[in-house]
Amino acid sequence: MTQFDPRALRVLERLKAAGHQAVLVGGCVRDGLLGLAPHDYDAATSALPREILSACREFRCVETGIAHGTVTVLCEGLPVEVTTFRREGTYSDHRHPDQVAFTTSLEEDLKRRDFTINAMAWGPEGLTDLFGGQEDLRTRQVRCVGCPDLRFQEDALRLLRGLRLAAQLDFSLHPDTADAIRRNPPQLSHVAWERISAEFVRLICSPAAGRILLDFPEATVQVIPELGPCVGFDQRNPHHRYDVYTHSVRALEAVSPIPALRLAALLHDVGKPPSFSLDGQGVGHFYGHPKVSARLAEDALLRLRLDNHTRERVLLLVARHDLPVEPTRQWVGRWLSRLGEEAFFQLMELKAADGLACGTPADGREQAGKEAEALARQVLGERPCLTLKELVINGRDAMAAGLKGPDIGQVLRALLEQVAEGTLPNERSVLLQRLEQLAKAKKD
């Protein structure tokens, strides 16, 4: 039988010793039954919030959401979220139940949960599985508790949660649940962007994200409407086997599961439909599309309320994804310096994925990318000078040479570029001499 953390069981025992019902519920039961290590513990109890505090007073308790009946009990460092059994009322705003009603019925508490595999309860006395959760785990499917349309109309975030769960566990969606997921994405307009964003990022970083995004474009397009024109968009180009959306999802599958990289892959060609042109031979081209993609991606990322660092990284990768690679020491040094080490390797990874995702034979660009990456690793091993901070001359030297205002930064950056490329050594005498020459040229 499943192994749960004994500290979580101690919390259940405390509650039971005080005369309440108490069970583990939700993701930890699901993961435990799958033989995976639960990453967080949720417990449900008939005890009211005050009674939870009293029964668990030997542990540190944090009143996480007392109005909703949630207390976090810390048992020797393990946080267990303990929530009073709840029955949910009607959802007139599709977002919040009109009232949260506590109940003493475990059955009612399980009925309000989203999916059968998330609606099981476990205690030392055994498993409570009222909706066929175990069977759905066996057949590896995500199925709503109750009528899928109604459940998604109550809270449309559930449809993204369902897709995320399927992508995370590599499950399928039960046919009725799948149909409702295709019908209900417009209901997401009632859900806060922060909630949508958190689930969507988890979805696209999950192992089976590619399959799910291809099967449920309606949901993706609701979250990122800019992708709408990409779905089914025929590129009319012999280098591209897939439509723009399929190509983008295949690129996403081929990059590491890091939010910035996955988002960049998903959005890198979003500017293709508006940049499309046909030449005399009837071949499709997308001149200048990376810039258009970056502009559209920015709108999408701002709406998704992504943090600035992630947004800026995605935009950089999208805007540069067509940068031609030259596997030379100079090129690698220049771009390592311009982008920074992390962004450089992410760009190389995106470019490799982009090439793979065309679905046509390799054309030599892959090889150039691999060589550039190998060179970059070699360059980094030589402790190169890639930033102004590492340059052995600085602004004071530039001023001493007679440079003023914006010329200082401009000249220093030009010198840094040559040092990074390996065409100039990072040596004071050499750089001071070059500085004199450049300052003189400025004056003339």
Ligand code: ATP
């Ligand atoms: P994970 O922790 O891996 O994200 P989880 O299933 O534990 O998965 P939580 O967000 O921690 O997800 O939610 C805990 C439980 O609460 C779920 O298993 C489910 O039973 C219930 N739940 C969460 N969100 C909803 C929702 N929007 N509608 C109905 N039930 C929900």
Ligand code: MG
């Ligand atoms: Mg959880």
